[in-house]
Amino acid sequence: MSYKMTVSPDFTPDHIGGWYIFNTWLQKSLQLPIHLELYDSFHQQRDAIDGDEVDLIYANPFDASKLVRDKGFVAVARPRRSADEAIIAVCESFHAQQIEDLDADTKIAQSEDPDVNLICDIMLEPAELSNPDQQRLILGSYPLVAKALIKQNADVGFFLVEAYLSLSKLTKQQLRILARSQINVMHHTLLVGPKLQEYRDLLNQHLLTMTASQKGAGVLDSMGFEAWDNMNDEEMEFMIDLVDTLNYQPD
Amino acid sequence: MRDMEPEDIDGDYIEKILIFNDGSRRKVLITDKETPFQDGRLIVSRTDAKGIITHVNQSFIEMSGYKEQELVGQPHYILRHPDMPAVAFKGLWDTIEKGEKWHGYVKNLRKDGGYYWVLAVVIPNIRKGRITGFTSVRRKPARRKIEECTELYPTLF
Numbered sequence: 422m423s424y425k426m427t428v429s430p431d432f433t434p435d436h437i438g439g440w441y442i443f444n445t446w447l448q449k450s451l452q453l454p455i456h457l458e459l460y461d462s463f464h465q466q467r468d469a470i471d472g473d474e475v476d477l478i479y480a481n482p483f484d485a486s487k488l489v490r491d492k493g494f495v496a497v498a499r500p501r502r503s504a505d506e507a508i509i510a511v512c513e514s515f516h517a518q519q520i521e522d523l524d525a526d527t528k529i530a531q532s533e534d535p536d537v538n539l540i541c542d543i544m545l546e547p548a549e550l551s552n553p554d555q556q557r558l559i560l561g562s563y564p565l566v567a568k569a570l571i572k573q574n575a576d577v578g579f580f581l582v583e584a585y586l587s588l589s590k591l592t593k594q595q596l597r598i599l600a601r602s603q604i605n606v607m608h609h610t611l612l613v614g615p616k617l618q619e620y621r622d623l624l625n626q627h628l629l630t631m632t633a634s635q636k637g638a639g640v641l642d643s644m645g646f647e648a649w650d651n652m653n654d655e656e657m658e659f660m661i662d663l664v665d666t667l668n669y670q671p672d
Numbered sequence: 673m674r675d676m677e678p679e680d681i682d683g684d685y686i687e688k689i690l691i692f693n694d695g696s697r698r699k700v701l702i703t704d705k706e707t708p709f710q711d712g713r714l715i716v717s718r719t720d721a722k723g724i725i726t727h728v729n730q731s732f733i734e735m736s737g738y739k740e741q742e743l744v745g746q747p748h749y750i751l752r753h754p755d756m757p758a759v760a761f762k763g764l765w766d767t768i769e770k771g772e773k774w775h776g777y778v779k780n781l782r783k784d785g786g787y788y789w790v791l792a793v794v795i796p797n798i799r800k801g802r803i804t805g806f807t808s809v810r811r812k813p814a815r816r817k818i819e820e821c822t823e824l825y826p827t828l829f
Binding site: 509519520521540543544546547548549599600601602603604605606658659662663665666667669671 | 710711712713714716718727729730731773775791793794795797799807808809811812813814815816
């Protein structure tokens with residue numbers, strides 16, 4: 422029997438190879454067959470989760486909350502000094518200089534990334550946009566969001582910070598950051614599902630000592646991580662409470 | 673809680689005495705200087721079940737003007753501004769102690785005597801059916817809402 426690992430589809434393309442290397446390291450460390458499946462979209466990944474196909478996942482905070490609450494997943498570790506932040510960008514020539522300059526009928530381009538969309542929606546609240554659902558382009562990737570802004574098919578675009586920074590220099594020259602989140606306490610988390618929970622402690626030990634070996638450090642480097650830090654149940658509960666607080670929409 | 677000190681205050685100030693629900697008093701020194709809530713900031717904090725601060729993020733520290741070690745261990749009402757009517761906080765506690773979420777527009781007091789407006793959302797942290805603390809996120813409020821509250825709150829004293 423093989424277990425399945427997946428990664429939140431918001432990872433940067435530069436680190437795809439790193440996740441495959443990590444999977445090889447993981448299989449050797451745990452002496453378990455684990456298959457890495459990278460989904461092209463959040464929609465596809467969610468279908469796999471709903472079908473109980475996933476046993477190990479590197480999840481964004483929004484999905485992690487659902488996995489713990491609804492699917493019995495538990496947190497294992499989080500990447501050190503890494504926080505999920507979001508950017509609202511506009512075309513360089515766009516009139517608005519701050520969020521409150523946006524018109525009520527502002528058109529938004531966004532991906533399916535749930536936590537980025539949540540954070541950016543909150544950042545837009547001071548503009549009091551009307552009918553936002555009717556003014557949204559839902560696109561398959563962050564480069565497409567950037568393209569929609571440059572072609573002026575949308576006024577503002579939502580980005581994960583890493584995704585925005587990884588856009589080409591030429592693309593970024595045509596865009597401008599209107600707002601960047603400063604939350605500091607939201608981050609992706611590695612979670613194990615019910616079928617792998619007996620390996621939680623062993624996996625945790627292997628992850629936390631990765632930097633001790635040259636090989637482990639090399640694997641981390643290929644993923645763009647400095648190290649893994651422990652993530653206990655209470656820290657996960659804090660993240661869930663935080664996501665709940667952010668999800669709350671005042672009248 | 674310690675009274676506010678004149679050497680911490682930025683500009684001309686007036687002195688007021690606050691009396692909190694737990695019977696404690698604090699001398700506060702207030703100015704009319706507003707610190708703008710920068711786009712993108714989200715202020716995050718946690719308290720225990722009695723409202724004692726256990727965690728703050730960097731935005732909390734920068735907006736309040738306090739150091740982290742001056743905040744952790746203090747009651748959340750260290751930010752209480754005398755322009756906020758007591759009834760607003762009664763509504764907050766009545767709601768969250770029932771295990772429900774609360775939101776409201778709040779004028780907070782900075783260490784330097786100035787103030788900043790927030791849209792605060794507070795949720796109870798429920799563990800094994802018991803409230804163990806509260807998580808709060810403060811967002812930038814719409815200017816129209818601040819103006820409404822600036823007119824409304826003085827009528828609630």
